[in-house]
Amino acid sequence: MSMTLPHRSPSPAAQALAPYVALLIGMVSLAVGTSFAKSLFPIVGAQGTSALRVGLSALILVAIWRPWRFRLGRENARAVLLYGVVLGLMNLSFYMALRTIPLGLAIAIEFSGPLTLALIHSRRLIHFVWIGCAVVGLGLLLPIWSGVQSLDPVGVAFAAAAGLFWALYIVFGKRLSHMHAGQSVALGMSTAALIILPFGVASAGVALLTPAVLVVGLAVAVASSALPYSLEMIALRHIPKRTFGVLLSAEPAIGAVAGLILLSEQLSGLQWLAIGAIVIASVGAILTTREAVAETPPLAA
Numbered sequence: 001m002s003m004t005l006p007h008r009s010p011s012p013a014a015q016a017l018a019p020y021v022a023l024l025i026g027m028v029s030l031a032v033g034t035s036f037a038k039s040l041f042p043i044v045g046a047q048g049t050s051a052l053r054v055g056l057s058a059l060i061l062v063a064i065w066r067p068w069r070f071r072l073g074r075e076n077a078r079a080v081l082l083y084g085v086v087l088g089l090m091n092l093s094f095y096m097a098l099r100t101i102p103l104g105l106a107i108a109i110e111f112s113g114p115l116t117l118a119l120i121h122s123r124r125l126i127h128f129v130w131i132g133c134a135v136v137g138l139g140l141l142l143p144i145w146s147g148v149q150s151l152d153p154v155g156v157a158f159a160a161a162a163g164l165f166w167a168l169y170i171v172f173g174k175r176l177s178h179m180h181a182g183q184s185v186a187l188g189m190s191t192a193a194l195i196i197l198p199f200g201v202a203s204a205g206v207a208l209l210t211p212a213v214l215v216v217g218l219a220v221a222v223a224s225s226a227l228p229y230s231l232e233m234i235a236l237r238h239i240p241k242r243t244f245g246v247l248l249s250a251e252p253a254i255g256a257v258a259g260l261i262l263l264s265e266q267l268s269g270l271q272w273l274a275i276g277a278i279v280i281a282s283v284g285a286i287l288t289t290r291e292a293v294a295e296t297p298p299l300a301a
Contacts, residue, residue, distance in 0.1 A: 019238035020247070026231035027251055030299050031103065031258035033224025038098055038263060040216055044204035050095040051193070051200025052208060052217030054088060057225035058189040065182030072187070076179060083172040083184070084191020090165035092196050093158045094301035100155035102265035104256020105141055108278045109156060111252060112138060113163030114170060114297035115278075118285045130284040137277030140270055162301055170297060181233070189225075228299050242286055248297060249282035 010018075040049040072080070097106045115134055119127055141151060176184040200208060207213060236244060252275045259265035267275075 019235045022231040023235035023239065023244070023247055026228035026235065026299060027248070027254050028258070029223050029231070030228040031251075031255045032262065033220050033222075033228075034098070034103060034255070035258050035262040036216065037095070037220045037224065038103075040213065040220070041099060043210075043213060044200070044207050046095040046099045047092065047196070047199040047202070048204030048208055049200075049217070049220070050092045051196045051204075052213070053095075053220050053224060054091050054189060054196050055193040055200075056214075056218050056221035058186070058193040060221060060226050061182075061186040061189050065180075065186040067180075067183040067186040070180050070183045072183070076176070079172065079175045080179075080184060080187045081191060083169070083176055084188040085195055086165045086168040086172055087188050088192030088195030090162050090169055090301045091192060092199060093162035093165060097155045097158035097162060100152035101159065102256070102267060102271075103259035103263065104252050104254075104265070104267065104275055105151065105271060106155070106159045106162075107255040108252035108275045109138065109141060109159035110163040110166055110301065111249075111278055111282060111297075112160065113165070113167035115282050115285055116163075117167045117170060118282075118289055124288065126288050127285070130281045130288070133277045133281035133284065137274045137281065140274035140277070166297065166301065173298070185229070232299055245286040245297065246283050248299070249279050249286065251299070253279055 037049050037053060040052070044052065094106060094110060097109075101109075112134065115130075119131055142156065173184075173188075176188075208217075239247070256265075256267060256272070256275055260267070
């Protein structure tokens with residue numbers, strides 16, 4: 001006589017916690033994947049690495065979502081084009097920044113884009129407190145300090161450009177909210193790949209097709225794009241947007257820890273203070289800005 005074990009459904013506490021765990025895993029996966037991506041820089045350069053990540057991510061997304069199943073009008077095609085172009089430029093700029101500045105600091109500087117977007121309609125006094133925090137944090141990272149705390153100005157410029165493209169990515173992404181999510185992200189990533197590939201080919205050439213490079217590139221694409229973006233979609237269904245944005249503000253700190261553990265990127269006390277100021281500014285901006293105005297940024301590049 002066989003015994004049937006009773007089926008145990010997850011407890012309410014576990015169900016409530018699951019989306020937060022998914023978001024945390026997504027942020028850690030993104031930081032780890034980006035850290036591994038830097039291991040490809042000596043072989044194919046930042047441009048080649050960016051091309052591999054975005055190109056392979058596009059192939060994965062197209063295979064999953066098969067965007068040709070959905071109609072695409074002229075207006076939507078134009079919106080997807082803008083979205084894809086800024087997505088490509090955001091990724092390329094961010095990886096170019098990683099050549100010379102640590103991961104956590106690059107993410108912190110990049111955060112200035114969505115943070116500015118969230119505060120662009122600032123009217124309350126408290127908003128200027130968060131602006132001040134962000135300015136202090138960014139000021140501590142500017143390449144005006146001497147010694148070991150100085151950052152490469154070119155790297156800072158690329159990270160700032162990535163922040164600008166991140167803000168535009170949010171703006172143009174909202175214009176696609178009426179489209180099927182899978183179609184828009186697959187077509188957008190494919191457009192981004194077409195933007196980046198010429199830079200990658202010019203930089204690395206046939207080295208991009210080396211089997212070992214392709215294997216690492218695929219791992220980077222999954223860890224820093226396919227997995228975190230999928231987990232983000234799961235989290236967004238169950239976490240309030242404001243709370244989601246607050247939690248996402250921890251990304252610079254997670255990136256800094258990943259850089260420290262995986263890349264041995266040592267930060268000075270002043271640089272950790274700068275990251276803290278930017279995280280506080282981001283959290284404060286989200287908590288004190290009206291839902292209708294505040295933008296919830298997606299996972300970073």
